[in-house]
Amino acid sequence: MEKATAVDKALILLDLVGKLSQQDKVRVVDLVNASGFQRPTVHRLMMTLKEHNLVKQDDKGFVLGGKVLSLAAQAYSNMDIRRLAKPLMLKYSELTDLTIHLAILDGCEVVYIDKVESRHPIVLASGIGWRGKAHCTALGKALMAYADSKTQEACLNLDFEKKTELTILDPERLKQAWAEMKSQGYAIDDRENENEIRCVASAILDHTGSPVGGISISGTISQTSLETTQKNGELLAESCRSLSTELGYQA
Numbered sequence: 001m002e003k004a005t006a007v008d009k010a011l012i013l014l015d016l017v018g019k020l021s022q023q024d025k026v027r028v029v030d031l032v033n034a035s036g037f038q039r040p041t042v043h044r045l046m047m048t049l050k051e052h053n054l055v056k057q058d059d060k061g062f063v064l065g066g067k068v069l070s071l072a073a074q075a076y077s078n079m080d081i082r083r084l085a086k087p088l089m090l091k092y093s094e095l096t097d098l099t100i101h102l103a104i105l106d107g108c109e110v111v112y113i114d115k116v117e118s119r120h121p122i123v124l125a126s127g128i129g130w131r132g133k134a135h136c137t138a139l140g141k142a143l144m145a146y147a148d149s150k151t152q153e154a155c156l157n158l159d160f161e162k163k164t165e166l167t168i169l170d171p172e173r174l175k176q177a178w179a180e181m182k183s184q185g186y187a188i189d190d191r192e193n194e195n196e197i198r199c200v201a202s203a204i205l206d207h208t209g210s211p212v213g214g215i216s217i218s219g220t221i222s223q224t225s226l227e228t229t230q231k232n233g234e235l236l237a238e239s240c241r242s243l244s245t246e247l248g249y250q251a
Helices: 006-020 028-035 039-051 066-077 080-096 138-144 149-156 171-184 226-246
Strands: 055-058 061-064 099-106 109-116 131-133 187-190 197-205 211-220
Touching (some): 006 028, 006 039, 028 039, 028 061, 080 099, 080 109, 080 197, 080 226, 099 138, 131 138, 138 187, 138 197, 149 171, 171 187, 211 226
Antiparallel strands (some): 055 061, 109 131, 187 197
């Protein structure tokens, strides 16, 4: 990257607050360490972001501010895929009593843009705006299977993060998972991202065959067996194919 401008640095800091605050409130020292920027620069830019309500601060640190939520709501309101996918999400929530997610692909990550909670007392730690790695999530594998070759190649060349003992770390095995996704219509994450979670996902394609979103069905291993997950995948794949057809996709 060319020399970062103040705007570049402010946006990098804002992105870091979003990522780091999923665990706890973010301190200036955390941002200095994560960004490599000088402390005075970080402090000055964070005060500017605070003035515009893009972050808010208390004695424990920073979190994202209300303006970010407002901008996100405006962006989401323009995403037709949320409106189109919602009936399917509600259908599978009722059918399976599991957690349903809708996500889009952003580089080598998936971003959740909608969620229907399960009625189970165990609630999955995910939400709108959550990001996951494409190599170890069902949604990531489902969407990457239809991504353009440049994106696929870039993601295959990354150092894969080992999330559990079952995480796929071999690029060739991941390519095989993409092929399986295209063949059977769904992808499974069987404890590859979190030790106790199973998930199945299918992609929604537009008229060009590009992935515009994906729907997943997730639950703990006590809530859904591998066999049930596969059966849900078959049903979900059929539904996502129908929705893709509505968007002009022709197999």
